[in-house]
Amino acid sequence: MMEAENMIPVNEFCIYHNIELSFIYSMNESGLIDITNIEENIFVPASQLKQLEQLMRLNQELDINVEGIETIVYLLQRIKDMQLHIVHLNNRLSFYESV
Amino acid sequence: MVFIDYYKVLEIEKTATEADIKKAYRKLARKLHPDLNPNDKEANKKFQAINEANEVLSDPEKRKKYDLHGKDWQHAEQYEQQAQQRRSRPGGQEFTGADEGDFSSFFESMFGGSDRRRQTQYRGQDYNAELTLSLIDAMETHQQTLTVNGKNIRITIPAGVENGQVIKLKGYGSPGANGGPAGDLYITFIISHHPDFKRRGNDLFTNATINLYTALLGGETTIETLKGKVKLKVNPETQYGTKIRLKGKGFPVYKKDGESGDLYVTYQIQLPANLSEQQKILFTELSNL
Numbered sequence: 001m002m003e004a005e006n007m008i009p010v011n012e013f014c015i016y017h018n019i020e021l022s023f024i025y026s027m028n029e030s031g032l033i034d035i036t037n038i039e040e041n042i043f044v045p046a047s048q049l050k051q052l053e054q055l056m057r058l059n060q061e062l063d064i065n066v067e068g069i070e071t072i073v074y075l076l077q078r079i080k081d082m083q084l085h086i087v088h089l090n091n092r093l094s095f096y097e098s099v
Numbered sequence: 100m101v102f103i104d105y106y107k108v109l110e111i112e113k114t115a116t117e118a119d120i121k122k123a124y125r126k127l128a129r130k131l132h133p134d135l136n137p138n139d140k141e142a143n144k145k146f147q148a149i150n151e152a153n154e155v156l157s158d159p160e161k162r163k164k165y166d167l168h169g170k171d172w173q174h175a176e177q178y179e180q181q182a183q184q185r186r187s188r189p190g191g192q193e194f195t196g197a198d199e200g201d202f203s204s205f206f207e208s209m210f211g212g213s214d215r216r217r218q219t220q221y222r223g224q225d226y227n228a229e230l231t232l233s234l235i236d237a238m239e240t241h242q243q244t245l246t247v248n249g250k251n252i253r254i255t256i257p258a259g260v261e262n263g264q265v266i267k268l269k270g271y272g273s274p275g276a277n278g279g280p281a282g283d284l285y286i287t288f289i290i291s292h293h294p295d296f297k298r299r300g301n302d303l304f305t306n307a308t309i310n311l312y313t314a315l316l317g318g319e320t321t322i323e324t325l326k327g328k329v330k331l332k333v334n335p336e337t338q339y340g341t342k343i344r345l346k347g348k349g350f351p352v353y354k355k356d357g358e359s360g361d362l363y364v365t366y367q368i369q370l371p372a373n374l375s376e377q378q379k380i381l382f383t384e385l386s387n388l
Contacts, residue, residue: 087263
């Protein structure tokens, strides 16, 4: 189990950002974040805070529902993978162009 | 200072209603939001511009001031002093984005700094930086000092980094707000070309020139690798373009100590020039055999 100091209390996060706890549960059910129960409190790993804040912004600022967020996250990952692929292809192209 | 036409930024008419403004903003925000455009500086810049435009136009008082003094912003402060009015927001929507920057100087001069993200900002912004290394530098694990936003950061660069590779330095971004964690620093490596060695993944490629006689009769040649000189045995009747592989003499594998790719050497054969009369006779005889 992860150490409690590396975890963000979900309650505090929800109060701070004024969001419903149900949103966190939805994100967990979608597999987009992991939540952990420690002594009856719910926590999110600190390493996932950035991801959670991004999900929250998509929901709160752009009014995107859970299904939309899942789709966006999937597509953003595809973009990221393709960008990485482009970097590799550029490196290969540069190799052949410089021969 | 450049005047910014906030109506143009939001692509609306000057007669737009609050609902029109909200709609236009939402439409553009969904297109330009930094979370949907990671590492797209242009989109982030435009997003800041529409945020700023919305900040002004969605607030009736700010909009009034902007409409009155927009093109003549120098008098805005005077107007402000005379008016001494309260500044209140009407509950317009607040967008933060993931990588928000400051407002334009035009905005600051008219309205002062923004107070809208104090409640929502938590984690600090991420920083992005580029670092150019030579192929030789990228071969060795070494330390470098970078200056990011006025702070010196000493980082260890592992051997084997690739061109375009991005590494994340956790916590080296902007400090978080209200005790939140700092953002991260993303460094993109640019590996410059080497005149003699080409890299593909962990393998290196180079050319070696041998003379005609060594190519025909065999012998030895010494070549430069990035790890020092290596003596090679050349087989008799080596053809132009023959490629040989030197195992483990290539580029170090990223974060795998002691592992390296291979070095491929392509032989190029240099023909003798300025032949003497005797050489010409002998080559002629050879060609008639």
